[in-house]
Amino acid sequence: MTNEARFKPDFYTRIDWYAMDKNGHIALMENYGWGDIPYSLQKLQEWSERLDDFNEYINEELTPYKPYQNKNGGFELDIYGSVMYSHKNPGGKPYKIFSRDEVIRRLLETYSRNQKNSPLSLAARKGIFTYRGVEGYKEGDDTPVGFDGEFKMGDYYRFLRPTEYLRISELPAPLRKYVCISKNIDFNKDRLIESQYIDSYFPETYLEK
Numbered sequence: 001m002t003n004e005a006r007f008k009p010d011f012y013t014r015i016d017w018y019a020m021d022k023n024g025h026i027a028l029m030e031n032y033g034w035g036d037i038p039y040s041l042q043k044l045q046e047w048s049e050r051l052d053d054f055n056e057y058i059n060e061e062l063t064p065y066k067p068y069q070n071k072n073g074g075f076e077l078d079i080y081g082s083v084m085y086s087h088k089n090p091g092g093k094p095y096k097i098f099s100r101d102e103v104i105r106r107l108l109e110t111y112s113r114n115q116k117n118s119p120l121s122l123a124a125r126k127g128i129f130t131y132r133g134v135e136g137y138k139e140g141d142d143t144p145v146g147f148d149g150e151f152k153m154g155d156y157y158r159f160l161r162p163t164e165y166l167r168i169s170e171l172p173a174p175l176r177k178y179v180c181i182s183k184n185i186d187f188n189k190d191r192l193i194e195s196q197y198i199d200s201y202f203p204e205t206y207l208e209k
Contacts, residue, residue, distance in 0.1 A: 010034075014033050017041060018054060021185045023188070024165075025165045026171075029156055030133060031156075033133070036198045039199050040205050044205065051178060057171075058128070059117045060116040060117060072124075072164070073123070073125075073162050073164030074164075075163065076161040076163070078158045078159060081143070081145070083141060085097065107119055119160060124163075127164045136153060144157040144192070151192060155193065156193040156195065177205055179205060181204055
């Protein structure tokens with residue numbers, strides 16, 4: 001695979017991939033169409049298909065791997081997107097962004113209906129950070145609520161932070177090689193990860209020692 005053949009973000013292609021920070025913590029990176037994908041991952045054979053296997057395991061769907069061990073942890077809502085969490089007018093555009101309390105209430109309601117496969121399940125049950133890409137039809141449509149710095153479409157903002165952490169050793173061995181790793185990112189400190197520098201942040205994938 002060459003750099004010219006790499007995945008190009010676009011509105012219609014959502015890809016969920018996985019990353020590990022310098023402390024060994026795991027995050028789900030939801031690109032929402034516009035977030036770039038590390039070239040270190042794209043170089044792996046059948047990387048897209050293997051991410052499907054990874055997502056089935058994370059979502060506790062039909063999978064050959066052992067069931068998830070419940071972390072029984074908590075969560076912290078950090079930043080959320082105005083496109084996803086807002087009331088809509090008849091024209092489809094957001095006109096009132098949800099309050100932080102309303103977002104948490106909706107997350108808890110979803111979790112009460114589906115504890116295995118919901119956004120809060122990733123943090124509280126599975127110990128995984130969640131980052132989401134700034135989305136929209138065009139630049140400026142989406143705003144990361146709770147973040148005051150500069151951002152661009154496709155940048156990954158920290159959505160949910162767990163209180164108990166998943167470690168790479170707890171993942172099934174065949175899936176670990178598809179985790180992109182960083183030696184400088186800290187998921188507990190880095191609230192926004194710029195999409196344009198994704199290759200330098202995650203220059204390699206996990207290899208067993």
